[in-house]
Amino acid sequence: MRRAAVPTPAGEARGSAPDPVPQSPAGLECAARLKDRGSAPDPASQSPARLNRALVWALPPVAVLALVFLYPLALVVRQSLSPENGGGAFDAYASVFASQSFREALGTTVWLAVGATAGCLVLGFALALIIAFVPFPGARAVAKFIDVFLSFPSFLVTLALLFIYGTVGMANGAWTGLTGAAEGPFHFLTTPWGVLLAEITYFTPFVMRPLLAAFSQLDTAQLEVAAGLGARPARIVRRVILPEALPALAAGGSLVLVMCLNEFGIVLFTGAKDVTTLPMLIYGKAILESDYAAACVVAVVNIAISVGLFGLYRVVGKRAGA
Numbered sequence: 001m002r003r004a005a006v007p008t009p010a011g012e013a014r015g016s017a018p019d020p021v022p023q024s025p026a027g028l029e030c031a032a033r034l035k036d037r038g039s040a041p042d043p044a045s046q047s048p049a050r051l052n053r054a055l056v057w058a059l060p061p062v063a064v065l066a067l068v069f070l071y072p073l074a075l076v077v078r079q080s081l082s083p084e085n086g087g088g089a090f091d092a093y094a095s096v097f098a099s100q101s102f103r104e105a106l107g108t109t110v111w112l113a114v115g116a117t118a119g120c121l122v123l124g125f126a127l128a129l130i131i132a133f134v135p136f137p138g139a140r141a142v143a144k145f146i147d148v149f150l151s152f153p154s155f156l157v158t159l160a161l162l163f164i165y166g167t168v169g170m171a172n173g174a175w176t177g178l179t180g181a182a183e184g185p186f187h188f189l190t191t192p193w194g195v196l197l198a199e200i201t202y203f204t205p206f207v208m209r210p211l212l213a214a215f216s217q218l219d220t221a222q223l224e225v226a227a228g229l230g231a232r233p234a235r236i237v238r239r240v241i242l243p244e245a246l247p248a249l250a251a252g253g254s255l256v257l258v259m260c261l262n263e264f265g266i267v268l269f270t271g272a273k274d275v276t277t278l279p280m281l282i283y284g285k286a287i288l289e290s291d292y293a294a295a296c297v298v299a300v301v302n303i304a305i306s307v308g309l310f311g312l313y314r315v316v317g318k319r320a321g322a
Helices: 025-038 043-081 091-098 100-133 139-149 154-165 170-179 192-216 220-228 233-261 265-270 278-288 292-320
Strands: none
Touching: 043 091, 043 292, 091 292, 100 139, 100 192, 100 233, 100 278, 100 292, 139 192, 154 170, 154 192, 154 265, 192 233, 192 265, 220 233, 233 292, 265 278, 278 292
16 A cells, blocks of 8 residues: 655755754854864974964074174184184184193193092092981081082182191191291192192092982982892992992083083182193293184184084983983
8 A cells, every 4th residue: 555645835845854953142152163173283383483483482592592692702713714814714723723832721621530430439439328328427418518509600619728728728837837937838738739639629529529429319229138148248249339320420420521621710719830731821821922823723622612512411411311
């Protein structure tokens, strides 16, 4: 049997969707807002805006850096390539490199920096071990004092050494008072060894700081297990503590090497006239001899060495997690 056809309303095609329910103006506005929120932003339209905002924030510090640092550095390089008395661009470099004073200053700078770094590593490692693993009253106060010591100027430590070991210092005064001699025996501060002692004294906390941070992260269970197995303290230090401290030692040593290479105040305040480093040579060429081209050449060499060592320090520090 055939089913009777269902009549459709007039004006409405069979199978067509019904008309949507009419909405109020408030409902339409709400739907438009929801549609705008759900739509994802166009990356292409936002990229230029983000780039413009980044440039606005980056340009002021870059301009200040270029004005304060890059421009004077460019002037130093330009002066080294254009001597005042004429000649070729690299004549000043050839003259400085051939001079005996430059070679001696370079050798003195290198051996003082390397010697001070080695002394700081040995002394800093020993002192950090005592503070971190040997319980004594005031250990935490000593560790806090190291942070304060890092803010001291280098000439302050040198001045303290002069009060103790200077020509009219406390040590020489006590010697002459006890023996009746005309002068005391301590005159090493005006020698390279005095400069080395002052640099080790001042820069050792720069090695201790990363070491103490590394020791604080060391698992004490390893030390207890090693001690329980009968290992002596020297072997525990060599086999357990030292491998964990090597990255911090490398980072601290690299930083001390860079700072010793550019140290000027310690050499000046010790009064060591026979000790000429690269910074002292720059001072002598520029201030005492008014040879600005030679001073700029030495400065460029010093900057190149410092930047290379600083790059090494950054690589070592990144691997050490500093």
